[in-house]
Every structure is written in structure tokens, then in C-alpha cells.
Amino acid sequence: MSIAFPFTAIVGQEDMKQALMIAAVDPGVGGVLVLGERGTGKSTTIRALAAMLPTIDVVDHCVYQCDPTAPRPGLCTHCGKPSETPATRAVTIPVVDLPLGSTEDRVVGALDIERALVNGEKAFQPGLLAQANRGFLYVDEVNLLEDHIVDALLDVAASGENVVEREGLSVRHPARFVLVGSGNPEEGELRPQLQDRFGLSVDVRTPKDVSTRVEIIRQREDFDHDRAAFRKKWARKESALRRKIQHARASLDDIDTPAELLETAAHLCLSLGTDGLRGELTLVRSARALAALQGKPVATLSHLKTVATSVLRHRLRRDPLDESSADSRVERAVSELFGHDNNS
């Protein structure tokens, strides 16, 4: 494995880093979509996240990384059997790449052909979706992903379960993952159904001032010069952030959610006319995750305000005659809402 660039050494791109950290704290926010032009460090940042993630306990020898403490339904057929407490081990939260050009058999899993031919066994060879269970599934250039792979993803991302019915196999296994996609919007649109699956979306741009750019290229040069040494230099910051994420994950359930926050989220979604409840739920979850990250006991309106653009920008109905960008529409709605609240 090549050594990844340290997450904490990435210059700028705060929106993207925040969205990814929120998803790391609460996988329930439903994934992150990163769109932006070339050379903005999209993939670098997402790959850097992998080294940043804390460990989780999994059932030993379980290929789906089942959670030993979770209730039985929802686990794989093996771990779901009532039995004595299983042996566990700790693994780092997996970040699995779904490369372009992947075939369906490797994504959803298929009959293990070698065992079938050599031993005459009917065994299931798990795919990338199994590897990604309880972790992250990363698709670079997500807007170029082939249709039949997108279809498979959509279904699994919605149900959290991968059902394989092929070649005489009938397998279902848990596949809950945080879908992370990146791409350049100039190269084509994302299918609306797929776009909907992402909880947060961020727009990344290259910084345009000289001193920030000098910093970026210096970091990159240092890294390329001696990757191991560079990582070592940042090790302290990296482990501090990793601890912060771990803490936030542990404290997430104890974060207070005032009724006011729920109401404001509902108002915001209503005023922007977003479809369904997913916008509201994600707003609240993201605000809570952000509060947890900051070590606060309560999710406040300011947390909501911070996450609003990322949560809502890709959920607005397209109005072809409205030239203003989605971002400015969200910002307008936020400022109207908060302004109104202050007056009353």
C-alpha cells in the first residue's frame, strides 16, 4: 500500500474536511458527494481520511465485519445464529475503493468459482460491498460509473443489505456503508437517484491566492520527497484528530437536540421546498455530529447553520429560470429564517 497524504496536512478545503469528519462520526448522515474542478485534492483528502479513522470491534473471521454488540437481525447469516458470545477483534474502519470499470460480480459478490470447480462447493465470494460494510465505499469519478453498477449501489445503499440471487446462490448480508463520491461536474451530471443518496455534498475549488498555493505545493513537495518522514511529522496532529473523532462517536448518543433545532430544520426545508424528510433528518444528524466533534453537549442553531449548505445544496428542485446558484439559495433561506427568528 502506498502511504497516504496526512489528512491534517491538507491546506484549506475546510468544507470537504468537515463533511467527511461528520460522516466519520455519524455514518447515518448518508454519505458525502465531493464535486469540484481538477487539482483540488478531492481524492487526496478522501484517501487521507482512511488513515484518520478509529477502530471498530468486529466478529472474528466474519468477512462482513459484523458488529458483535448489534442485535441479531441485521447481521450476516453466520453471526446472526444464536450462539455463545463470539470472539472479536478490532479493525480500522475500512475505506474500500470502487474503481471505475469494476464488474458486477466483484461489486456485489458471486459464486467462488475456484472452490466450486476444485472442491465442488457452492460458496459465496463476497464483493466490494461486503468489504465496505460498516465502513466507507469510495467512488472516484462517480459521474462516470456505469449504469448497472449504479443500480446495484442504489438498492443496497437504500436497504443496507446486499441480496445476491445468482448462479444458484441465495445470499443476503449486511452492507451498510458511507458512500463517498467525487467527480468533476463539467464532465456530466450525476443521476438524480444517485445524487439523492448522498447526505452531504461539497463544492471544492482551488485556492487562488499566492501564499496558500505556495503552502500547498510545499506540503506536496515535502510529502513526495519522503512520505514516511512527512507522515511522522504530522503523526501527532493525526492521532489528536483521530481521538477527537473517536470521542465524538462515543458521545454522539448523548448530544441533546432541542425542539427548537428540529423546528428550524423543518422550516428551512419547507422554505426551500426540498422533497421528503431526508433533508431534515440529515440536517439534524449532521448538526449533532458537528456538536459532538466540537465536544459540545448540545446541538445548536449555529451548528445547523454551519452544515445547512452542505446538506441542502443538492436537494433543491432545479428551477431553470432561476440563475442563482443552489448555494446562494440555501444561504438566502438560512439568513431569512434566522433573521426572522431574531425579530420575533
Place this chain on the structure above:
Amino acid sequence: MTTTADTSPWADAEWAAALLALLGHTLGGAHLRAPPGPVRDYWLERVRDLSGQSVLRKMPATVPEGRLLGGTDLSATLRHGKPIAEMGMLAECDERIVIAAMAERMPRNTVHHVCTALDEGQVRIARDGITGNAMARITVIASDEGTDEESLHPALADRLGVTVNLENIGIHDAEDEMFDAADIAQAKALLPSVAISAEHYHVLSAIGVSLSIASPRALIAGLKVMRACAAIAGRASTDDADISLAVRLCLLPKAQQLPEFSETEQEEPPPQEDGDKDQVPPRPDQPTPEEDRLLQAAMATLPPGLLEQIQTRAARLRQSSAGASGAQHRHLHRGRPTGVFRGDHRKGGRVNILATLRAAAPWQPLRKRERGPRARALEIRRDDIHLTRFQQRRETLTLFVVDASGSAALQRLAEAKGAVELLLADCYVRRDQVALIAFRDESAELLLPPTRSLVRAKKVLAALPGGGATPMAAALDLARETAQRGAKQGLTIHYVLLTDGAANVARDGVRNREAGTRDALAAARAMARSAIAGLVIDTAQRPQPRARELAETLNSAYIALPKADAQTLNRTIRAATL
């Protein structure tokens, strides 16, 4: 060995060859703009000699994805009765120089895989029963013979450190060998100790900003080139000549705009921006005289003619900021495998060996028992056979021809814009491309070449002005050319002409209603002969016979829409073209 002050076009090419040999995959590679011929061959020979590699591997643009990434080794798999992996071309070329031939024609997926290899030095595979990574630290020479319509995909161009332009070099200019393998070996030893001053970092970044280069990759390549240049010259720190070389090889070829210098006699200012303002970065740091001086010095050493080329290209890039990516999309869905199904191979189609083995596997013990001693190592029956499904459906291009003249504009331009956007929003699902021709005043213009990107379309639409005369004939001629070009690329074409039919500009540009109508009908007849299906939407407040006459001549459907909003228009168009 020569000093860095030598700056003939060939000298720059020779430098680039030395840099490729010295830096290898850390530089990414070179974007080689050159026609086929002895100069290109000679330059490639120089790269080979300096790098000490025995052969430069050639990668055709049409290499299938399975060959590129690796997959199942068919004969070995059948022989051994279990899946045997085969190395892909990218992995085979680890630590080697690869020539991507006709790189401007490279399909989008191949571009992606080459980019991944350049970024990470490895490829990730999850296909045909194989999952894994393989080292692929390749150096790519992307040989680009593209003309205006096609050029190297910007994502790949961005990752190639240097650009080499041999277009204006004759074989007689290409003689001097400035370096030999020993120089490269010496420089390799010196390279790690070359220092770049803080000032030089700043200067290079500032030059990048004044050339509007957004991606930091060009700058990082620039730094590497500066170091390498100093190392080759035997210096332990960089100087102005190194910056000059880095600007010429790494930055100027990627410039989005050229700065103006008050003291130089640059005749033409760079074309004005229109509607694309966020593309131009604000210039918070005004370049200091020092940066100006260095940039000017670098520009002054460019071969004559190249600066104009850069300038025209930069202007074109700004118009369609995605470069030629639209052009590459069209290859994406032609002949791509999109799944596997059980079928009869005798009716044609490609057998998918892995899926077939999978289907046969569970039955092996049973079938072997059945056949007894005559059983073969693998018992495969006809209904095990699985075929690979290829995308057969042709992509559709909906070509909007929008009348933006004074007579039509006021009433309908906004609706037309809206309909195009709504159609685009459906595009991904429908697998369509959209192009837009607008006509007003003297001419018709292809504002949006075939694309599926809403972002691009929005930019173009927002900037579309209205008013002026109606050059119908020019519009129809351009529509026919665009449609024919699309048809050649395997697209199914529909056009939608939104107009009130009041042609009043002739083909020669003269404003005259009679001549305008006559030429328009002539153009319509030519269009009808090319057998392209379409739809005329009459946008006049009160439907006029002239639009109907035009539709009849075009042999196309005619719809009068005196009152319609974007939604209705969209529905009508969909109903008519599907």
C-alpha cells in the same frame, strides 16, 4: 552539455527528454503535441536513449479495459479449471515509459485509469473475479495529434508535467544532442540536494496565478522541473534560467489567459470574458516587478508563433471550459460491456468465460458422475453459456436550434432556455446529449457542442443574448453540419427548431426578407435531403404560414405553441422525439 540559456524550440524539446529521463514517473509524463513524422520519432528516440530503457511501450487508444487493467487469463483459466489472473498493461509498464498513441482519442474510462496510475503509482482492479492492486508507476508520453475539435482530455493533460511542442520544428532543426546518459546519471546524484529559495516558490506561484492556472499540479511539476534543471546544469540551487524553463515547459502551455504587460507591445488584449466570470481568479496579489520580469523573460524566449497558439487556445478553452470532454463522452456508451446474460453463443455475441464457468461449477460433480469415465475435466453444457452484453442502443443527440432574433427573442427566449435545461436534467437518465445553436443578427453559432453537462449548458444559456435579425439559412446550414458530424460519430440526431419562421438574412449576410426566405428554404431542402428527423416549434404569438412552410420543406413535424411555458415545451419535445 549546454547551459540553460540555450532556448531554441528543439533545445526545449531536448530539455523535456532529459527531464523525462531524470524524473520519470514523478513528473507524470509529457503531453507531446506533434504530427507523426521523423521529428517525433527522433524525439522519442532521444527519450529512449537518455532514459536507458530498451523500448518505449506503446499503448493504443483503443486498448480494451480488460487488457489495460488485467483480468482473467483465458487459456490458463480453461487449462487449470480455476481462475488465473493476467497482468494488465498498466501494471506491466511499472517503472517504464509508455507512449499513449493518439491520446486525443482515448476513451474516458482509459483516461481515468491512466490518471489513477499517475496519481497513485498503482491500479485498482475489481473485475472478472479478481480484486486487488498492482504497482503501476508509469511515465506517460501522450502523443496528441488532435485538431481543434479533439484534444487531450484535460484530466490527463493536467497530470502530465511537461508539454512538448514539435509542430513547428523541421528535421534539420532537430540535430543537436545536448545531453547524454552520463549527464542524467550525474544529475540524478545531485537532484536530492538542490534547494529552491522561498522567493522562487513565491515567484512560480505568482506566475501560475497570473496565467490563471487553477490546478496546483502544474506548479508542483514546475518545482520538479526547476530542481531537475539545476541538477542537470550542475548547480545546487535554482536560478532564473530554471524558472524560465519551468514556465515554458510546465506553465505557459496550460495558461488559461496571458497577462498584459504595459511595456510590451502586445497588440491584442486577451479576449474579454463573457458570462464565465468565476473562471477568472481575482488577483489579490498583484505580481511584483520581479515576477513580471521573469514571466516576460520566459515568454520572450518562446519560439515565434507559439504565443499566438497559446492565446487562441486559451480563448477557446474559456469558451468551453471543459475542453473536449464533450467529444469524448460519445465513446462512452458505444460497445462497452454492460452486464452478462445467459444466451446462445451461436447467435453471435461474446462468451463471458468467467460467468460461464460460474454457471457450470455447481453441476460438475453431478455431471461427472452422470458421464462416468468419459467425463472431461470440465463439463460445460449449452445452457451454461453466458454472453457479455454490450451497449447496443445508440446515443441520442438533441440539437436545439434557437431563434434569438428580435422577432422571436422577446417572446420565447426564456422558455427555450428553460426547455433546454429541463431536457438536460433528464439527460442522464435518458442517455442523451444536447447541443445548442443560436442564431441572431448576422450569424448562427454553435454555442454548446454536444454535451451532457448541465453546468456547461447553464453557463452558455445564461450568456445567450437576444435581438437582431434572423439568419435562418445560416442556422440551418450549421445545424446540418453539426447533425452530420454527430451522425458520423454514431449518434441518432433529432433537432428542435424554435422560431417564428421570419427569415430576413440571406446566406451572404445581406438583410433582405425575400432573399433570406429563399435561402432559408434552400437550406431547409438540403437538411431534408440529409434525412435528419426534427421538429419545428412555431413561437410566434399568432402562428404564421411561413413557419409551417419551413417545416414542410424540412419534412419535419410542426407544432404551433402560442402559449407555452418551459414545462409544456419540454413535454412536447420529449413526446415528439422519443
